[in-house]
Structures are given as structure tokens and as C-alpha cells.
Amino acid sequence: MFVFALIGVLNTATYYGPYLVLLAWFPYLVAHILATLLSMTGSFFLNARFTYRIRPTWRKFLLFPLSNAANLVVTTAGVYVLVDLAHVGSGYAPLIASLAAIPVTFLVSRRIMVTA
Template identity: 65%
Template sequence: MTLLRSSQLRQIVRFALVGVVNTGTFYGFYLALHPWMPYFLAYTVAFVLSMIGSFFLNTYFTYRTRPTWRKFLLFPLTNLTNYVVTSVGVYVFVEWAHMNDKIAPLVAAAAAIPFTYLLSRRILTRGGAQDEAVLPEQPSAPAQDYAAPAGRG
């Protein structure tokens, strides 16, 4: 039982780290695009770009699973809740609360974190027994098993 809790705790910590990287990536895209398009379009494009990065970070790093086309196609469904919560939040904060449109996406994103974790975990760990065997929590195989074959590079 303690091992399960410990494993889940490490997974949550990894999810949080990916979240920080993903938020920074999203925000960088948002700031770069904002001068060229309306804030909500910049927000949407930045969201999609960072979601693609989030998929790969979460499959390899957070949940230690192998990315598949099925998971890639389902992953946006897990982020739909995130998108709805943060989109409504951005709109409400900017239009009704008159919050700065450069800060509103960060504030809105905080409310969506628990939903995103639970839904992404469900999608990315479906069939997890097979995936976990491929990408173990703590690799015990020699490093060369994970490296590129000799003579390539």
C-alpha cells in the first residue's frame, strides 16, 4: 500500500513538473502570438501547440507509457475539460473582471489542474500493464538498452 502511494506521489510530482514546463511553453507561445492576433486566437493556438508537447512529456515522463496514435488522438479529449475551464476563465477574467489579458490565462489554468491530471491519467494509463513493462518506473536494465545502437547518431 505504501509503495502504491509512493508511486502515485512520484507520478503527481512528475505531472506537476510537466505542468510547469507546459505552462511556460504555452505562455511563451501566447506572448509571441499575441502581438499578431487577438488574445483569444493567440490563446487557442498556444493551447494546441503546448498540448502536443504535453502529450509527449506526460506519456514518457509522467506516466511512463509508450505513446500511441490512439492515445494521441484521445489525449485532446482529456484536455477538452482543461480547455473549457480555462477558456471560460480567460473570458470571464478579461471581459468581466477586467484582468490583464496577459495574466488571465495563467490564473484560469490553475483551476483546471486537478481535472487535467485525472483525465490524462485515465487516458494515458489505459492498458497500462503493457506500457509499464516497456517503460519501467525505475529502469533496472543497463543504460545501453536505452541508448541508440552503436554506429548510429
Template identity: 70%
Template sequence: MTVRGQIVRFALVGVVNTATYYCFYLLFLAVGLPYVAAHVVAFLLSMTGSFFLNCRFTYRTRPTWRKFLLFPLTNAANFVITTSGVWLLVDVAGFSSRWAPLVAAAAAIPITFVVSRTIMLRPETPRTRDSLIEAVASK
């Protein structure tokens, strides 16, 4: 598994994740949520899907509770950059609230990849080896 391959797969997952986020965002705008609230809820929902796609497709690693709980760190920088970007673009620069999230998301991609790769490929300890899927399936 090469870093170049991971970057390509990460980008593809990012496209799917961005489309998922954007569909949720537009849906929440349509039902009357303010744009920041729509952004936050859509972000959280798409982040969950992104975790499983990145485990399976990008890094080819098993999802674990530890990774699942650490995964939001991969999106913390993304969240700060995109949320600030959306606000700056809409309230300061006068962009449309429909398009601002797509513009703001581009700046966060490189940071998100580096943090994501660090968390997803960190060696597991015997204590954290049990996969998230096995834990859920056993219930």
C-alpha cells in the first residue's frame, strides 16, 4: 500500500464524503435550519460515514473503537477551517451560503489527510485490537 495510492483513495472518499455532507447541508437548509447549524449537523453525519470508508477503502484497516473515538481528531482541523471559512465567506465576503462550504473545504484537505493517516495506521495494542464491527455484531 503506497502513500500515493492512499492519497488517491483518500481523495475519492473525500469526494463521496463531501457529496454526502453537501446533500445533508442542503436538506437541513431546506427544512429551515440556520446555515451554521445545518453545517454542523451535516458535518457530524458525514464524518461517521467517512470513518468507515477510510478504514475499509483508503487505509484497508479494521475499524476499532479506539480509531472511531480518535477519528474526530482527524476532522477537528477540518471542522475549524471549514466552519471559519463558511462564516468568513458568507458573512464577510458575501458568498452564497449554498456554495461557501465547498470553497472552505478545499483548504482543509491536506491537514485532514496527514492526521487521518497517523490515526488510522497507528499500530494496535492487544487491548485495542477488537474491531468495532465485531463489538457491534456481538450485541
């Protein structure tokens, strides 16, 4: 899980840059969803190679968004709660929300990557 978390930190950085750029043009939830979608491909290949040490396949690639769907649900709910209810700045909320998503995303991605 350590390698998964490390890749998650790298993936968060590749998500966060586009998120901040998109935030200038879109509402925070739209920016969050678009940035999440952009970061999925790199996450798939890094996790296939370094976390699970498997050969990437089209089947796994097409199923991998399910793990990101779990991440998207947890982080989107977290971003909403943090921004609209807790009044945390929209620039920081995704970083905080992503911490809650790590264990959920790990369990779902492991299921997809190892058994699919």
C-alpha cells in the first residue's frame, strides 16, 4: 500500500495542476471532475507497473475507471462538504478530501488490477 500511496501523491500533483488551471474557467466541482478524468491514465500505468507489477491490458485499462469512480465519489463528496459546509477554500479542499479516498481507492483498484 506504500507504493500505491506514493503513486497517489504523484497522481495528486498531476491532478492538482490542471485543477487549479481549470478553476480559473469553471466552477470548482466541474474543475475537480475534469482534472480527475485527466489524471486517470497516468495512474493506471504507474499502478500497473509499480504497485501491482502486472502487464497492463485493455480489459484492465477499461475497468480501471471503476477504481477512479470510487475515488471520484469520495473526493467529490469531500470537496462539497469542505467547501460548501465547512467553508474550506476550494483551492485546498481537494487535497484534504483525497486523503479519505486513499484506502477506498486502493481496495477497489487492487480488486480490478489483480483479479480482472
